Amino acid sequence: MHSPTAPRFQWRALTSVLMTLGFALLALSGAMLFLAPPGRVANWTNWTLLGLRKGDWGALHIWFGALFLAMTAVHVYFNRGPLLSYLKNRATRTLGYRAEWAVAAALCAAVFAGIRAGVPPFSSLLAWNEAFKESWDRPAERAPIPHAELLTLAALAQKAGVDPAAANARLTAKGVAGFAPETVVRDLAARANLSAQQVYDIIMTAPSAAGEPRAGQAGGGLGWKTLAQFCADEGLDLAAARARLGAQGLRFEDTQTLRELAVANRQKPYELVELLRTK
Template structure:
């Protein structure tokens, strides 16, 4: 039974389509994802992926899209040039369309940079969506990137008794191998959020000096 040959052009076209679709989804997710300090503190996920994972997917798919687009243009360069020459022979029949596309693109870029309506409202809608995930809840960390600090430094920063912090964590089923482990790494080890560990510690009066 013979197999059909691998068609590189078809592969490139399908890859451009796939990466474009996934980038659209990941871009929308990043548009509505909670702010970084909240997402990392609460270990926010969507479809099983964290904010960091969604950012990684979007960034790497962007690079893939760029690379396959270059190959797509390379393999279809003759077709593209023939099309443009044909248009030229037809006395620039696409002049109005080209001008309209350039104007619209420049308006979107310029309006977004200057934050003109309705581009400003689009960003405000995204900001509202970010806050809606935890509306009415106190999910702010004690300070930015608190989850990245070692337990010893975290305790010093907010004036907690380190020995009591370690004892409470151990009693609640989250023993730390070292006072230098970060809240984030400890949370990942026990499949909880940094916020949950922090609230567990802060609920015990022994941690206060």
């Protein structure tokens, strides 16, 4: 009796399976990136989908794209005979014109030209994708500047109109400690298992009654000064400041802090500070 021989390892089968899996994961990661918010939103809010961040989906897309391309090259090598036969004339069996290749080339050229020209339906799909991505951006959750997570903690506090010492105290009170003012917000957020937006929200929280100074006192930050106090400290004319805010359609009261004024008008405190300081 002949003992059954173990089946030989088939490289063609491996190539086909890897191509299929690579294509499936390439399509999945591509769909996730198609739906993902812009980087300035995703990185600020620590956006995730199916448990993965946008950067994770991007890494998967690149690597499975590379795997798919490599396996496609191997697949073409294994099937070079049939592929070359598609270039041959059916009657003469020599290399020549084939309508299939002409149609394929024409379709690719049409897609390329349509994208470059920005005409429907190519422009429509891209416009819808851009609109969908922008729908993730909510003014109330917007970073003080694009990619603010790349700022140091001290720079972010300065942008927010908060004294770095006050920002440090607020973070420490929330259990976020053991960092330097030069720490990048993204790194700090990752170590604290928070999003950069949550770090910013902690910095912007109202000071406690018995803790750090309140509006207008040293260390409280510009956001906690009233409009009148800010103008007095900056040497600005209060009437001119009122007129400047009114010209922008902003609602305000002299007794409001800049923080309260910003929240009421869906602005950031630093935006109001820059507006008021504009000559």
